[in-house]
Amino acid sequence: MRIPLEWLAEKFATELDRSAIATALFESGFELESLDWIRPGLETVVTGRILTCESHPNADRLRICSVDVAEARSHGGSSTPKGASAAEADSSLLTIVTAAPNVQAGDIVPVALVGSRLPTGKEIGLGKLRGVESYGMFCSATELGMALEAPGDASRLEAMEVKKAAARGVVLDAAARVRAREDAFEFVLVLPTDTPIGRPIADILELGDCVLEVAITANRGDGLSVTGLARALAAAGLGQLALAGGALGGGSVAGTPLPEVKLNAALEAPDLCPRYTARIVSGLAVGPSPEWMSRRLELAGIRSLNNVIDAMNYVMLDVGQPLHAFDLARIDAATISARRARPLERLTTLDGSVRDLPPDTLVIADARGPLAVAGVMGGLGSSVSAATTSVMVESAYFLPGAIRRSARTLGLNSESSYRFERGVDPEATVEALERACDLLIQVAGGQRLGAAIDVRRQGFPEPLVVPLRPERTDRILGASVSADDQARMLASLGFSEAQAGPDAAASGRSEIYRDARWFTVPGWRRHDVTREIDLIEEIAQRIGYGAILDTLPPLATLPDSRPPVSDRLRELLRGLGFWEVLTNSVVPAASQQSFVSGPDELVKLARPMGDLQVMRASLLPSLLEVARTNLNRGASRALIYDVGRVYVQGESSRTELLQATALAIGAVADGMWKHAPEAYDADFFWAKGVATGVLGALGLVDLEARQEGAVPGLHPGRAASLVLDGLVLVTFGELHPALVEPYDLPTGKRAAVVIFHPDAVAECLARRESRGFVPFSRFPAVERDVAIVLDQGIVAGEVVASARQAGGALLERVRVFDRYAGPQVPAGKVSLALNLRYRAPDRTLTDSEVDPVHAGILDHLCRQHDATLRV
Amino acid sequence: MTLTIADEIRERALAELAGAGSRAELDEWAIRYLGRERGELSRLLKTIPTLAPAERKPFGESINAIKKALEAAQGVRAAEVRSQELGQRLLEDRVDVTLPARGTEPGHEHLVYRARDEMIETFRLLGFDVAEGPELEDEWHNFSALNTPEDHPSRDAQDTFYLQGGGLLRTQTSSVQIRYMEHHQPPIRIVAPGRVYRPDTITPRHYPLFHQIEGLLVDENVTFGDLKGTLSAFARRTFGQSRKVRFRPSFFPFTEPSAEMDVECIFCGGSGCRVCSHSGWIEMGGCGMVDPSVLTNVGIDPERYTGFAFGMGIDRTAMIRYQVPDIRLLWENDLRFLRQF
Numbered sequence A: 001m002r003i004p005l006e007w008l009a010e011k012f013a014t015e016l017d018r019s020a021i022a023t024a025l026f027e028s029g030f031e032l033e034s035l036d037w038i039r040p041g042l043e044t045v046v047t048g049r050i051l052t053c054e055s056h057p058n059a060d061r062l063r064i065c066s067v068d069v070a071e072a073r074s075h076g077g078s079s080t081p082k083g084a085s086a087a088e089a090d091s092s093l094l095t096i097v098t099a100a101p102n103v104q105a106g107d108i109v110p111v112a113l114v115g116s117r118l119p120t121g122k123e124i125g126l127g128k129l130r131g132v133e134s135y136g137m138f139c140s141a142t143e144l145g146m147a148l149e150a151p152g153d154a155s156r157l158e159a160m161e162v163k164k165a166a167a168r169g170v171v172l173d174a175a176a177r178v179r180a181r182e183d184a185f186e187f188v189l190v191l192p193t194d195t196p197i198g199r200p201i202a203d204i205l206e207l208g209d210c211v212l213e214v215a216i217t218a219n220r221g222d223g224l225s226v227t228g229l230a231r232a233l234a235a236a237g238l239g240q241l242a243l244a245g246g247a248l249g250g251g252s253v254a255g256t257p258l259p260e261v262k263l264n265a266a267l268e269a270p271d272l273c274p275r276y277t278a279r280i281v282s283g284l285a286v287g288p289s290p291e292w293m294s295r296r297l298e299l300a301g302i303r304s305l306n307n308v309i310d311a312m313n314y315v316m317l318d319v320g321q322p323l324h325a326f327d328l329a330r331i332d333a334a335t336i337s338a339r340r341a342r343p344l345e346r347l348t349t350l351d352g353s354v355r356d357l358p359p360d361t362l363v364i365a366d367a368r369g370p371l372a373v374a375g376v377m378g379g380l381g382s383s384v385s386a387a388t389t390s391v392m393v394e395s396a397y398f399l400p401g402a403i404r405r406s407a408r409t410l411g412l413n414s415e416s417s418y419r420f421e422r423g424v425d426p427e428a429t430v431e432a433l434e435r436a437c438d439l440l441i442q443v444a445g446g447q448r449l450g451a452a453i454d455v456r457r458q459g460f461p462e463p464l465v466v467p468l469r470p471e472r473t474d475r476i477l478g479a480s481v482s483a484d485d486q487a488r489m490l491a492s493l494g495f496s497e498a499q500a501g502p503d504a505a506a507s508g509r510s511e512i513y514r515d516a517r518w519f520t521v522p523g524w525r526r527h528d529v530t531r532e533i534d535l536i537e538e539i540a541q542r543i544g545y546g547a548i549l550d551t552l553p554p555l556a557t558l559p560d561s562r563p564p565v566s567d568r569l570r571e572l573l574r575g576l577g578f579w580e581v582l583t584n585s586v587v588p589a590a591s592q593q594s595f596v597s598g599p600d601e602l603v604k605l606a607r608p609m610g611d612l613q614v615m616r617a618s619l620l621p622s623l624l625e626v627a628r629t630n631l632n633r634g635a636s637r638a639l640i641y642d643v644g645r646v647y648v649q650g651e652s653s654r655t656e657l658l659q660a661t662a663l664a665i666g667a668v669a670d671g672m673w674k675h676a677p678e679a680y681d682a683d684f685f686w687a688k689g690v691a692t693g694v695l696g697a698l699g700l701v702d703l704e705a706r707q708e709g710a711v712p713g714l715h716p717g718r719a720a721s722l723v724l725d726g727l728v729l730v731t732f733g734e735l736h737p738a739l740v741e742p743y744d745l746p747t748g749k750r751a752a753v754v755i756f757h758p759d760a761v762a763e764c765l766a767r768r769e770s771r772g773f774v775p776f777s778r779f780p781a782v783e784r785d786v787a788i789v790l791d792q793g794i795v796a797g798e799v800v801a802s803a804r805q806a807g808g809a810l811l812e813r814v815r816v817f818d819r820y821a822g823p824q825v826p827a828g829k830v831s832l833a834l835n836l837r838y839r840a841p842d843r844t845l846t847d848s849e850v851d852p853v854h855a856g857i858l859d860h861l862c863r864q865h866d867a868t869l870r871v
Numbered sequence B: 001m002t003l004t005i006a007d008e009i010r011e012r013a014l015a016e017l018a019g020a021g022s023r024a025e026l027d028e029w030a031i032r033y034l035g036r037e038r039g040e041l042s043r044l045l046k047t048i049p050t051l052a053p054a055e056r057k058p059f060g061e062s063i064n065a066i067k068k069a070l071e072a073a074q075g076v077r078a079a080e081v082r083s084q085e086l087g088q089r090l091l092e093d094r095v096d097v098t099l100p101a102r103g104t105e106p107g108h109e110h111l112v113y114r115a116r117d118e119m120i121e122t123f124r125l126l127g128f129d130v131a132e133g134p135e136l137e138d139e140w141h142n143f144s145a146l147n148t149p150e151d152h153p154s155r156d157a158q159d160t161f162y163l164q165g166g167g168l169l170r171t172q173t174s175s176v177q178i179r180y181m182e183h184h185q186p187p188i189r190i191v192a193p194g195r196v197y198r199p200d201t202i203t204p205r206h207y208p209l210f211h212q213i214e215g216l217l218v219d220e221n222v223t224f225g226d227l228k229g230t231l232s233a234f235a236r237r238t239f240g241q242s243r244k245v246r247f248r249p250s251f252f253p254f255t256e257p258s259a260e261m262d263v264e265c266i267f268c269g270g271s272g273c274r275v276c277s278h279s280g281w282i283e284m285g286g287c288g289m290v291d292p293s294v295l296t297n298v299g300i301d302p303e304r305y306t307g308f309a310f311g312m313g314i315d316r317t318a319m320i321r322y323q324v325p326d327i328r329l330l331w332e333n334d335l336r337f338l339r340q341f
């Protein structure tokens, strides 16, 4: 919310200390977003530092300056410095040609950017001065709209000159001071050297009107008015309130007596509108608002329309109660009702659009039909126009939920709905009504006609009384505040101590509040203070969060969990040269199609947003995108991984699985430099090396490689999984060649993909944690190499397995160290070279012990696999 | 006379030894003088039988003395030669250390994950366990249990991604608080890092998904002072032990009292700069005492237990700490960006 400082200051009997406002606001739960000085014409005048200043080659009296205006450079003069972000400014250096005799390199001066229209009326265009383009103008105090005759301006500039001189170690005498300040008006104003650059000059010199921008959280509807903020600031100790004062209070102008008009209202939806008040003001003249009122409204960000509407808005900003003026001639004031819209009802709202009113919408109607969407926007038909002479002013209490629903279903928001949604004071309805009428009569003439009406639901508003156990405050805050101090703090915020009363006990309040003290909540806080804990928060804010001592909670036990296995996978992958990337988990549906067996397996957004359509089923497409981007940008290869979730839509449930997916495209060994091996691409066996290497480093060895037929994204003939204890720990292989083209990857190159399943790895590690030490033999081993020739279709793993099976206790290890197919062996056959290692736990083996075992294994292999020994 | 010959051999051997500059020359020398068969001293010893019996013993002793002296000298010289040879080899082995390394380039960690890991590590030191929760959430855990009113704007489709067939993508990691409390009784002390989603248009400051870390501590006698102390300890360990921290009132539906934590700007030290919009402070995140009704929602007695919760943006923290100007850089994964971390 924007409020002019002078308006706020008016609420105080005491001088408002501007420098303390920000702190007082944030201690009250508000935030001062900015404090701006507004003077028309100075929006694009900023502080700039002259970096260089050289004489113009074609003109004696001109100089060419290079000026740093930080991020404030505007484009074509259209954007204000405050709106220009760093990204928009392609350069913060401006060239400016000046005739000013008094500036030099290093000076900080006011710079009017191109497009400025100064308070003097002077317009700054893009100019060419003797062949050199100039992108702005340095300003004197006069050009900034300051005046030598204005005592405030003159003394301010004089003080600045004294300070500047003092910084140089010079003391100005009286005559010099006068001279210096006159110079500031006549020549370019040179600012003190510690002035920040790129800032609006109005903020630096505090020119014009000061406007506060205050951020207000959704719970604090009471802060949406000048009065509300003043109340909070006063409670924070900023000054003495003088709320009745201010510009209001002008008397009504008596006119000719007017005929009596009947005014009546019915609450047909008391659950949505429990209180409706209204009054008729007659004999007024619609016209422009007085200057002070329209200026304050404009500074607050509300357009001035006419004196009637402005008066409504002014009081709304002043006290927080939205008000509405109906043209009395265009309504039937005797049959006003607040009710739900009826089927098929529609209303043309002030903005000119015809709106169908959904059945639950709260409307203000007369016998003929709806006049306004209650609390949101009035109807065009009953609105104030130039011809209006009498109005019905409405001040009502609508429930926040009702207005929120209307605003949402109609897609319509207003200053009024904004306040009703956050809750207005249901006890101040009439007060606001009368203030609005006062102001209306002051600015538009006319007089009150008849009595005001105040229609309420039975008993509304019921007093809100909340218990507080002072010791509970101490327990929650970790502070120590006496019960009386707590009561005093609450009193300063408008909470008065009350007797609990029989109804409090009857309303089911439990035993725990038996010894509590009770407080009545003021009307303007009814929406966010309803429970004991809310009072405790108020007390915490009064104590000041900073005054509550920092403590560390005692630690009785240490956390259970270890860093997740995915962290170790990430670290090991980095050790192998992979780069970690961050990929999106909401992706285009098309990218996932080949990774699920049907579209039903994808988790889909109800309302896709551009490329954000489905939850990924695989990380691979995103990794391929990253690879493509970087290869296109000149990278020679991509070794990347991401650890993230994939999402599967099941028949009745959804699952999220963590996957660590690595992709290697390009030469993993690049062949450069004399020691390096030959260049080679990441292929299946390199991928297998990554898989076994990472798992091996975690202590998972002797993994079984299982051929995989159809892993999405992988080459069907070059894909496998590593399995241990029945758990699939990793799936890997070469990228499916069909993906090369869609992702625009280099053709003819292989790429490796390794997908770890961290949950399975964690499970496997947990199972192994309980295993103990297995003693190993300290006796030497006997090694035998053998080559066998067998059918090409028999996989090495099978041969190794059957060798193990036949080997018995003495066979320690079988390793394949070569595989050969070619002219040396018959067609359709391969030669496998095996290394077999024998060892006994308790003795050195002799040949005579090994020979029969070895022969037995070879015999078994030959029979099992129809193999022959190669000699 | 024979002794004179022996002395002569000794002098000659020592002179030659001094000239032997390599192991091979040393070996030759040893064979020539000390060799068992043909060594000069051995040959001299073989003349003993030709001597008078009385001369034999002193002659033999003197030859042995010479032999011992030569062997000692040989040992000294051999050490000298070895050391010379080593020196030579080291000289020849010298390489140009500025040539490229062998093997692959090292991998890199992504900035966001690094920031997350650092935050987790600090909270582990403070005794927090790490918990996780689903990203595919329901309205109860993401909104209702956290006291978000039924008609609250954050539930709108403009602010929340809903899923076909029901459910939503969580908009905050606070949902993990609820899930954890449903299955654990106090004492509870967890952080929950994770990914959250909001349908924001992509700009330099906004991306429709980002990372948060949520914290929750529920136990007997947990106070607002504990909240301040814990988060201050975190902020100081992260941004420097002397850094100022402040807490100011704020509002969240699921905490009461609620606060916003600010850290003294790490770039200007509080005097005001562009990064902190000239305020001297940088917002770190929201926090507060867990609202009693949230505890009631998950079946924890708010009269017996109190607690605090907090949430911080991970991406944002990373961007501030490493001065990354545009959030899209985090997701673009240009290797030239990744290489820097």
Ligand SMILES: [Zn+2]
Pocket: B265, B266, B267, B268, B269, B270, B271, B272, B273, B274, B275, B276, B277, B278, B279, B280, B281
């Ligand atoms: Zn700063």
